[in-house]
Amino acid sequence: xxxxxxxxxxxxxxxxLWLFTNGFQSEQTSDTVYEGRLIHExxxxxxxxxxxxxxxxxxxxxxxxxxxxxxxxxKKSDKMEPAHKWxxxxxxxxxxxxxxxNATGILEYPKFHKTQEVLLSERDxxxxxxxxxxxxxxxxxxxxxxxxxIPACRACAYHDFCYITESSEPEPxxxx
Numbered sequence: 001x002x003x004x005x006x007x008x009x010x011x012x013x014x015x016x017l018w019l020f021t022n023g024f025q026s027e028q029t030s031d032t033v034y035e036g037r038l039i040h041e042x043x044x045x046x047x048x049x050x051x052x053x054x055x056x057x058x059x060x061x062x063x064x065x066x067x068x069x070x071x072x073x074x075k076k077s078d079k080m081e082p083a084h085k086w087x088x089x090x091x092x093x094x095x096x097x098x099x100x101x102n103a104t105g106i107l108e109y110p111k112f113h114k115t116q117e118v119l120l121s122e123r124d125x126x127x128x129x130x131x132x133x134x135x136x137x138x139x140x141x142x143x144x145x146x147x148x149x150i151p152a153c154r155a156c157a158y159h160d161f162c163y164i165t166e167s168s169e170p171e172p173x174x175x176x
Contacts, residue, residue, distance in 0.1 A: 001058035006135055007090040011083035012152055014138050014145045019158050021139040057094045069103040071095070073118075078109045080152065085118055086131070092120040093128050 009017035051063040051072065063072035073088045088105040095103045105118035138145065147162050156162070 002132055002135060003058050004087045004090055007131065008083045008087040010131060010135050011086055012080055013150065015147060015162065016156060016158050017135065017138055018141060018144050019161065024161060056098050059091055059094050061091055069100060071103060071105040072108060073105060074108045074110065076111065078112060078114060088118045089120050089124050090128060093125060096120065
């Protein structure tokens, strides 16, 4: 079952997607992930009283306003904004496939006091069908995809796993 995390990781790193899907769960011990959870839990303390948490079709939405049909997605940093947008579009897609039409999303970055409305278009739905197919292919690989050095590697929960066989020499410069 594809979750929002799968969609997010697809846009960040196919290796991370494969590792996550195949049971390599490094997020529990990651300081970066912990900081993200802390921001999520403390930025809008009254929100859990006002909005609903829903689990539907493999996704878990922490803040859903059922009256206005708005999904609120809180993120720590906007560095991976395209991945965040597609994750939120996937949530809107799943809601629609379960009969909740015309839902919208709000992507929130509390540290930057930044919000962005996210909508799901017909074109997005077609793109999501393609993305879901590609995710299915990646997670079915027998072996882990190769390491591709990107800026996100430095803060990734899988960093130690990916670089365990590397020599003790300093990491080469990563190009954006």
